Amino acid sequence: MSKLLNLSLKRFMIYAGLVLVCSIPVYYFILSKLWHHELDEHHIALTPAAGREDRYLIIMIVTMLTMLFFLMLIIGFVLINRRISKRLWQPFYNSLAKIKSFNLDQQQTVVFEDTDINEFAELNQSLNKLIAGNIAVYKQQKEFADNASHELQTPLAIIQSKLDLLLQSKLLTDDQYELIEDANKALSRVARINKNLLLLTKIENSQFMDRELIDLSGLLESTLSAFSHFSENKDLVLKRDIPPGITIEGNKILIEILLNNLITNAIRYTVNKGTIAITLCDKYLSVANSATEALQNDQLFKRFGTTTSSITRGTGLGLSLVKQISSRYGWKVDYTFHDMYHIFSIQF
Amino acid sequence: MKILIIEDETALAKSIGTYLSDENYLCEYATTFAQALDKINIHDYDCILLDLMLPGGDGLRVLEEIKEQNKQDGVIIISARNSLEDKIKGLQIGADDYLTKPFHLPELAARIYSIIRRKQFGNVNIIEQNELRINLLAKTVTVNEKNVTLTRKEFDLLLYFISNKNKVISKSALAEHLSGDVADMFDNYDFIYVHIKNLKKKLTEAGCDNYLKTLYGTGYKWEI
Structure with a gap:
C-alpha cells in the first residue's frame, strides 16, 4: 500500500526521467550538427583525435546538464507533492479521521x-x-x-x-x-x-450506566453456590481458583448477568461427570469446561449464532450478552479450545 | 377477600379472576385509568393487581393515588416492563410486590396470599390446617405440636402449595418459583423432585396427612 500522491509522483518522475534520457541523444545530435556547421563555415578542419575529443566533451556536458535538470525536477516534485498533500488533501484526511473514529x-x-x-x-x-x-x-x-x-x-x-x-x-x-x-x-x-x-x-x-466497585471474587463464589445444585445434579467436578479480594468496577447487574451466563453455559454444555474450571486473577477470568470438539469461533458471540435446539434449550443470546457487556467496559472476550476444554476468558 | 384487577388486557384479567375466584377471593375489574381511579376511590380492597400501562394514564399514578389516600390495600404491580427503574420506583411509591409478565398464575396467587396474610394478621401470622401449623413470622412448622425442621426452600414450597391449595401446579411453574431467574436457564427440572420428596418425607414422618398429591406423573396438588 502506498499513498495516492506518492503513486502519481513516481509516475511523474519516471516520465520526466524518460524524457530527459531521450533528450540526451537529441541534444547531442543538434549540438554536434551546429558545431560541424560552424567549423565548416570558418574552414576549420579538425584532426580525427580532436573531433573524437569534442564528441565526448559534448556527450558529457549534455548528460551532466540533463542530470542536473532531472535532479532539480525531482527535488521540485517532492517539495510540491509534500505541500499538496499537506494543504490540498488536508480536508480529505480530516474526513477520513472522523469516519475512522465513528462508532454506530x-x-x-x-x-x-x-x-x-x-x-x-x-x-x-x-x-x-x-x-x-x-x-x-x-x-x-x-x-x-x-x-x-x-x-x-x-x-x-x-x-x-x-x-x-x-x-x-x-x-x-x-x-x-x-x-x-x-x-x-x-x-x-x-x-x-x-x-x-x-x-x-x-x-x-x-x-445500566452507574458503576460501582464490585467484589468479583465474592460475586463469583456466590454465583457458583447458587448454581451448585445444578452442577451437583450432573456430577460435575468443579475446580476453582478464586483468590479473595479481587475487585472490579462496573454495573453490578451487568456483571451478575455476565457471570451467570458464563457459568450456566459451562454447566449446561458439559456432559455428566465432566469438569468445570474457573480461574480468576487480577486482570483475567476464565471459565473452562471439558468438551470433545472445538466450537465455531466466528458464530459463537453472534445473536442466535449457535443453533438453539430442544436439546440445549439455550436462548442463543447468552454469549452475545457476555460480549456486549464486556465491550461496554472495553474488556476482551475470547474463546479457545485447548486440551479438550472450551475456555472462555475475559481480560479486564 | 376483595381483589381489584386493574388490567387493560381482558383475556389476562379474566384468567386471573377465574383462577382466584375458586379460592374465596372476590374479584373486580378495571380496564382503564379512569375506571381504576373510580374503583379505588369508592371501595377498599385486600389486594390490588396493577398493570402499569393503562389506557388513559400511567399505572404508577394510580399507585400514588392509593398511597395519598392512606389506603391499606396491598398492591402488586404486574407489568410488561421489566426495567429495574420501574421496579424500584413502584416499590418506593409503596407497592408491595412487582411481578413481570409473563408469570404463572400460581406464582401470582402465592404473592397475593402472602401480602394479604401480612396485612391482615400482622404479628400473629399463623396458618392452621388440621394438624399442621405454620408460623409465617418465625418460619417454623409444627405437626401435632411437634416441630418439623424445614430448609428455606422446603418452607417456601410448603407456602406455595398452601396458597394454591386444590390447584394443579405444573413442574415448570414450580421450577420458575423455586429459582426465579436462575432456573429458567436450565432445562433440567430434576432438582424439584429432591425438594418435594424431602418436604413430603419430613411432613409424613412427623405424622402429617399426605396432602401433597402427585398428578399426571409430574404435576402436584395440595389437596384439602
Whole structure:
C-alpha cells in the first residue's frame, strides 16, 4: 500500500526521467550538427583525435546538464507533492479521521469540517447522508426490537395464564397434561429469549450506566453456590481458583448477568461427570469446561449464532450478552479450545 | 377477600379472576385509568393487581393515588416492563410486590396470599390446617405440636402449595418459583423432585396427612 500522491509522483518522475534520457541523444545530435556547421563555415578542419575529443566533451556536458535538470525536477516534485498533500488533501484526511473514529453504537453524529474544494465538499455531504441514514436505520431497528419484545410480553402472559387455567380442568388425561407441559416449556423458552433480547437492547441503549466497585471474587463464589445444585445434579467436578479480594468496577447487574451466563453455559454444555474450571486473577477470568470438539469461533458471540435446539434449550443470546457487556467496559472476550476444554476468558 | 384487577388486557384479567375466584377471593375489574381511579376511590380492597400501562394514564399514578389516600390495600404491580427503574420506583411509591409478565398464575396467587396474610394478621401470622401449623413470622412448622425442621426452600414450597391449595401446579411453574431467574436457564427440572420428596418425607414422618398429591406423573396438588 502506498499513498495516492506518492503513486502519481513516481509516475511523474519516471516520465520526466524518460524524457530527459531521450533528450540526451537529441541534444547531442543538434549540438554536434551546429558545431560541424560552424567549423565548416570558418574552414576549420579538425584532426580525427580532436573531433573524437569534442564528441565526448559534448556527450558529457549534455548528460551532466540533463542530470542536473532531472535532479532539480525531482527535488521540485517532492517539495510540491509534500505541500499538496499537506494543504490540498488536508480536508480529505480530516474526513477520513472522523469516519475512522465513528462508532454506530455510540450514537454520536459526525461533523465534517468545511472545505472550499468542490470534490471534498461533495464527499463530505455524501458521507453525512450515508451516516445519518445508518444512524436512523440503527435506531429504528433498536426501537423495533425493544417495542416488539415489550408487545410480546402481554400475549405471552395471556397464553401462560390460559395454560395454567387449562391445567385446572377436571379429568385431564396424562397425555393432555403432557401436552400442556410441553407448551409450558416452549413458552418459558420464548419468554426467556424475549427477556434476553430486551436486556440486549437495554445495554445497547446505554442503560445500566452507574458503576460501582464490585467484589468479583465474592460475586463469583456466590454465583457458583447458587448454581451448585445444578452442577451437583450432573456430577460435575468443579475446580476453582478464586483468590479473595479481587475487585472490579462496573454495573453490578451487568456483571451478575455476565457471570451467570458464563457459568450456566459451562454447566449446561458439559456432559455428566465432566469438569468445570474457573480461574480468576487480577486482570483475567476464565471459565473452562471439558468438551470433545472445538466450537465455531466466528458464530459463537453472534445473536442466535449457535443453533438453539430442544436439546440445549439455550436462548442463543447468552454469549452475545457476555460480549456486549464486556465491550461496554472495553474488556476482551475470547474463546479457545485447548486440551479438550472450551475456555472462555475475559481480560479486564 | 376483595381483589381489584386493574388490567387493560381482558383475556389476562379474566384468567386471573377465574383462577382466584375458586379460592374465596372476590374479584373486580378495571380496564382503564379512569375506571381504576373510580374503583379505588369508592371501595377498599385486600389486594390490588396493577398493570402499569393503562389506557388513559400511567399505572404508577394510580399507585400514588392509593398511597395519598392512606389506603391499606396491598398492591402488586404486574407489568410488561421489566426495567429495574420501574421496579424500584413502584416499590418506593409503596407497592408491595412487582411481578413481570409473563408469570404463572400460581406464582401470582402465592404473592397475593402472602401480602394479604401480612396485612391482615400482622404479628400473629399463623396458618392452621388440621394438624399442621405454620408460623409465617418465625418460619417454623409444627405437626401435632411437634416441630418439623424445614430448609428455606422446603418452607417456601410448603407456602406455595398452601396458597394454591386444590390447584394443579405444573413442574415448570414450580421450577420458575423455586429459582426465579436462575432456573429458567436450565432445562433440567430434576432438582424439584429432591425438594418435594424431602418436604413430603419430613411432613409424613412427623405424622402429617399426605396432602401433597402427585398428578399426571409430574404435576402436584395440595389437596384439602
